[in-house]
Amino acid sequence: MMIAHLAIWTQDLERIRAFYETYFGATSSAIYQNSAKQFSSYFLSFGEGCQLELMHRPDVPTDSTDPLVQRTGLIHFAVSVGSHRQVDLLTNRLKTDGFRVVDGPRTTGDGYYESVVLDPEQNRIEITI
Numbered sequence: 001m002m003i004a005h006l007a008i009w010t011q012d013l014e015r016i017r018a019f020y021e022t023y024f025g026a027t028s029s030a031i032y033q034n035s036a037k038q039f040s041s042y043f044l045s046f047g048e049g050c051q052l053e054l055m056h057r058p059d060v061p062t063d064s065t066d067p068l069v070q071r072t073g074l075i076h077f078a079v080s081v082g083s084h085r086q087v088d089l090l091t092n093r094l095k096t097d098g099f100r101v102v103d104g105p106r107t108t109g110d111g112y113y114e115s116v117v118l119d120p121e122q123n124r125i126e127i128t129i
Helices: 013-024 084-096
Strands: 005-009 032-034 039-045 051-056 076-080 101-107 113-118 124-128
Touching: 013 039, 013 051, 013 084, 084 101, 084 113, 084 124
Parallel strands: 005 051, 076 124
Antiparallel strands: 032 039, 039 051, 101 113, 113 124
16 A cells, blocks of 8 residues: 555645745646636656645635634645755755745654755645655
8 A cells, every 4th residue: 555645735836836846856747627616736746656736726724723624734744855965955955945944954863864844835844864
């Protein structure tokens, strides 16, 4: 068994797609649009493994006051970049470009080397080896 994809509801579909293409080397599918539901999405691929689905619908709220209602965002996901050096380089690039680095790079108590950054809609991304 494997995870096929993760999904993020987003307020700005094009901006978030460009972020993952620019900083994480994602390759995007063509846009899917369902005008009846005012829904649009992209599937992003990262070479192999799990895909990321970016979704937009204007009625999805940005807050999480009701856990049974759809809302934008997720808690976090991790992207493996292959080495300590690549974690450092990507983290520094994102920081230089104005994205917030929440933590690290550092070695965690359980031995992972990682940093945590926020994407344009404040979703947490762990960058790890």
